[in-house]
Structures are given as structure tokens and as C-alpha cells.
Amino acid sequence: MAGTTEGSKPDTTFRLSNGKTIILCGYKNPESKPTTYSEFILSVCGQDTIIDFWGAVLTCRLRVNKDTLLVDQLQYLPTGTNFKFQETVWTTEKLHFSGQKIVRELVVNRQIRKYNQDEIQSVLKSYETAKLGLDDSKMELANKLFIATISGDKKARQYFKEFKSKFGTLDGAFSEEYSDLVAMLELWDRKE
Incomplete structure (x- = not known):
């Protein structure tokens, strides 16, 4: 896929409050507002380390909260009115640094709308x-x-x-x- 080959320019950069930068190479879904991504790689700017690869079947929204990059994995679930399927945050992976080392924490969204x-x-x-x-x-x-x-x-x-x-x-x-x-x-x- 174009944009994910070695040496290509990053599609998006995320600057954290601690001065670290995480870069994303991959597919940006052009119609989505806010922007979502699938089939992408995250890596730390200035290091040869790839954090991970998120596959084509995943749809994610990324956002920065101070010194943490949040990767929300979205699922279409029947959580809307009258069981309407809607894009719902299923998990959030929190990426932050401890010194030079990246720390990852996966959290399930417990706030998904429950059925009465x-x-x-x-x-x-x-x-x-x-x-x-x-x-x-x-x-x-x-x-x-x-x-x-x-x-x-x-x-x-x-x-x-x-x-x-x-x-x-x-x-x-x-x-x-x-x-x-x-x-x-x-x-x-x-x-x-």
C-alpha cells in the first residue's frame, strides 16, 4: 500500500507535551470526521523502533492528551436509539513514555451505552x-x-x-x- 513503505514520509505526527513525537504511516480514511485511520504503523520519531502495526480490519481515531497518545479502536455496534448501529469506541490504547521506553496500556470502554x-x-x-x-x-x-x-x-x-x-x-x-x-x-x- 502506498505510504507505508520504508523511507516514506509520515502521514501524521503527534507531538506530546514531554517533547516526544510519534509518527503514523498508513491509511487515512478521507471521509471520516474526525479523521480515522486503518492499516497503519506508529513509531517514535528519532528512533528506529516501530511501536506496532494496526491492521486493515481496524478503524482507529488517534488523539493526544498531554504526554499520552490515545488510540481509540472503533466498532460498529447497535448502541444507538432503536438498536441503530453506530461507531462506538470499543478500546483505548494509551501510549506514553517512561524515560525512553514506550509504555502501552489497553483499556476497554466501560461507558458503552447499555440496554435497559x-x-x-x-x-x-x-x-x-x-x-x-x-x-x-x-x-x-x-x-x-x-x-x-x-x-x-x-x-x-x-x-x-x-x-x-x-x-x-x-x-x-x-x-x-x-x-x-x-x-x-x-x-x-x-x-x-
């Missing part, structure tokens, strides 16, 4: 009455079960775990999406 009891009951009913077979609407349901689960509902958690056995073999993009949700739930369940 009526919304949870609606999701549970949708699952209970859903016809067999897999399609886009079932994957929307998996996402809603995920949000109902992190909202604290035990039955939603049970349904989320049973999702694959109820609707049959997940393949391709459906399998990847469900696996991502399972990994997100495992991250959510870790006590910070």
Missing part, C-alpha cells in the same frame, strides 16, 4: 422467535445479544454462547464477526 430492561427483553424475544438459518439479520441479533450481555443480562449471555449451535455453521464473514464478538466479550469480562 425493555431493550434486553426485546433482544431475548427476537432470539427465541428467530427462524433457523443464517443471514445478516442473525448477525445483527448476535451483536444485540453481545450488548445485552455486557448490559449484565445472564440469559442474553447464555443465548450469545448458544448462538452458533442454534443457527448452524458460521462461515466466512459471519464466522469472523462472531469470533470478534466472542474475543470482545472475553476482553470485557477481564477485571481491570
